[in-house]
Amino acid sequence: MPHLNVHDYLRSHIRTVPDWPAPGVQFRDITPLLQDPRVFRVLIDAFVHRYMAPELRPDVVAGLDARGFIIGAVVAYELGIGFVPIRKKGKLPFTTVQETYELEYGSATVELHTDAVQPDQRVLLIDDLVATGGTMIAGWHLLRKLGAQVVEGAAIVDLPELGGSQRLRELGLPLHTLVAFDGH
Numbered sequence: 001m002p003h004l005n006v007h008d009y010l011r012s013h014i015r016t017v018p019d020w021p022a023p024g025v026q027f028r029d030i031t032p033l034l035q036d037p038r039v040f041r042v043l044i045d046a047f048v049h050r051y052m053a054p055e056l057r058p059d060v061v062a063g064l065d066a067r068g069f070i071i072g073a074v075v076a077y078e079l080g081i082g083f084v085p086i087r088k089k090g091k092l093p094f095t096t097v098q099e100t101y102e103l104e105y106g107s108a109t110v111e112l113h114t115d116a117v118q119p120d121q122r123v124l125l126i127d128d129l130v131a132t133g134g135t136m137i138a139g140w141h142l143l144r145k146l147g148a149q150v151v152e153g154a155a156i157v158d159l160p161e162l163g164g165s166q167r168l169r170e171l172g173l174p175l176h177t178l179v180a181f182d183g184h
């Protein structure tokens, strides 16, 4: 990782695709981070180091569909704890709790198995990116419906101009991100 701190190193491996999937959107593509094994390791180690600390150490990691699965499962494995998926509606086979939230246009529903976490378990909630915060907040509500204690939300990327990180702070969910991008 020559001459760069972790933030700049990771940032330099996130690709910006203009006008995708819609005009005016700057899509922050994390696939180059995953593709290079050295960068992937730096990324995972950044999260693992933080959540090995006793005051933040979770009992379980919950990952948000779909890119949160990629990061969350590896972090859980490295921490030696379990992983549970929060999925988009209609994918989980057992009984679920559900949460519907607003998107820029329309709404979305996410689900979690009712036995995915136990009351008072300490859960780390992971996704790749926070934009409006709607997805992360929906995941937080699902975990709280089951009585879990969410230690923190974590994501690789924060898009502060879309207001999500501020919304989370105002609601009282601590958020840890590694890279911030101005502009959508």
Ligand SMILES: O=P(O)(O)OC[C@H]1O[C@H](OP(=O)(O)OP(=O)(O)O)[C@H](O)[C@@H]1O
Residues within 6 Å of the ligand: 064, 065, 066, 067, 068, 127, 128, 129, 130, 131, 132, 133, 134, 135, 136, 164
């Ligand atoms: O903060 P928000 O405004 O809720 O946006 C962030 C969410 O949007 C993206 O997922 P997307 O819905 O595109 O799904 P995908 O992971 O299946 O591609 C991203 O991976 C986050 O989950």
Ligand SMILES: Nc1ncnc2[nH]cnc12
Residues within 6 Å of the ligand: 025, 026, 027, 028, 029, 129, 131, 159, 184
């Ligand atoms: N600009 C963006 N880039 C990547 N994923 C996103 N999810 C919501 N907004 C996004």
